[in-house]
Amino acid sequence: MNFLVKTSAVTRLCSNTTSPSPIGIGDIQGCCNALDRLLNKLRPIDKGQLWFAGDLVNRGPASLTVLRRIIGLGERAVTVLGNHDLHLLAIAAGKHHPKHSDTLNDILAAPDAIDLIDWLRYRPLAHYDGRRLLVHAGVLPQWDVHTILGLAHEIEVALRGKDWKIFLQSLFGNDPDMWHDALQGSARARIIVNAITRIRFCDAHGQIEFKEKGSPNTAPAGLMPWFDVPKRRSATTLVVFGHWSALGLLIRDDIIGLDSGCVWGGKLSAIRLATDPRERDILVQVDCSKKR
Numbered sequence: 001m002n003f004l005v006k007t008s009a010v011t012r013l014c015s016n017t018t019s020p021s022p023i024g025i026g027d028i029q030g031c032c033n034a035l036d037r038l039l040n041k042l043r044p045i046d047k048g049q050l051w052f053a054g055d056l057v058n059r060g061p062a063s064l065t066v067l068r069r070i071i072g073l074g075e076r077a078v079t080v081l082g083n084h085d086l087h088l089l090a091i092a093a094g095k096h097h098p099k100h101s102d103t104l105n106d107i108l109a110a111p112d113a114i115d116l117i118d119w120l121r122y123r124p125l126a127h128y129d130g131r132r133l134l135v136h137a138g139v140l141p142q143w144d145v146h147t148i149l150g151l152a153h154e155i156e157v158a159l160r161g162k163d164w165k166i167f168l169q170s171l172f173g174n175d176p177d178m179w180h181d182a183l184q185g186s187a188r189a190r191i192i193v194n195a196i197t198r199i200r201f202c203d204a205h206g207q208i209e210f211k212e213k214g215s216p217n218t219a220p221a222g223l224m225p226w227f228d229v230p231k232r233r234s235a236t237t238l239v240v241f242g243h244w245s246a247l248g249l250l251i252r253d254d255i256i257g258l259d260s261g262c263v264w265g266g267k268l269s270a271i272r273l274a275t276d277p278r279e280r281d282i283l284v285q286v287d288c289s290k291k292r
Contacts, residue, residue: 021274022049022078023282024134026249026258027242029084030060030103033289034268035069041284042270051127051273053242054082054136054197056120057104059263063088064106067116081123081159082136082243083197090172092117093165121159125196126152131275133234137243138199140179140206141229145237151192158189178207199226200244215246227255238275249285253277262288 023046028035042050056070056079057063070077088104090096092113098104107116126148127134139148158167170186171193179191194208201209201223209223216225225247226232227239235254242259249269250257262268265288272282 020048022051024051024273025270027055029263030063032062032065037286052079054080055084058084090168095168132238134240136197138226140195141232144233
């Protein structure tokens with residue numbers, strides 16, 4: 001199976017303003033029953049692109065089926081990599097040991113596991129259509145959209161290269177927790193990935209706090225949600241993200257948070273990603289079901 005894609009930070013800046021706004025879908029995490037019910041509700045009312053906010057797999061009971069469902073959507077599906085998706089890639093590369101809570105064995109044991117892993121590692125870290133930016137968790141406040149796409153592209157090239165397994169070996173860890181333009185090598189790669197796939201809270205200078213996972217009103221002194229940092233350089237672009245289940249569905253003019261905690265017994269959410277809030281005419285949610 002050939003998953004080679006000619007996507008770059010330049011081509012992703014192109015915008016088709018005549019296309020309808022896509023529908024954003026939150027973290028699925030292997031909950032295929034909920035995904036199927038959500039898609040069934042969307043089918044009669046929208047045929048446009050579906051933007052998935054990452055974390056397609058893990059913790060839910062049917063990660064393999066989720067991957068096959070989304071691959072089956074073809075070009076209609078746009079998905080970015082989440083931290084659980086990267087964890088799966090690291091396990092497949094022999095660089096991570098499975099955790100007790102992982103539910104990834106069905107993918108790793110599948111007869112087409114190599115093809116599935118290749119499809120996943122060719123997903124982007126960030127997607128931009130000229131009007132809205134899709135990432136899994138968030139971005140650092142000192143990055144504008146052009147910077148975000150360029151940094152994400154560095155990771156994408158490495159994951160799609162012949163040495164992707166070696167690259168994954170040094171991709172994980174909490175250090176460094178702050179961006180500097182002079183960063184190089186594995187330290188540079190880690191902060192890029194951590195910011196885009198793991199960030200929730202940071203301070204006013206963009207230093208990431210990794211331990212806090214609660215709602216914004218639980219933030220310790222000096223910390224704030226990444227999207228509330230004053231003078232955030234991506235603030236003029238609609239940023240769409242998932243990852244933060246304690247935040248729940250959050251809809252503001254400048255951001256849309258899509259993780260409403262499906263795998264934790266919450267809901268799987270879908271919303272029209274119109275940049276004009278008055279045009280967000282679709283909001284569909286389904287209750288979680290741990291059925292396969």
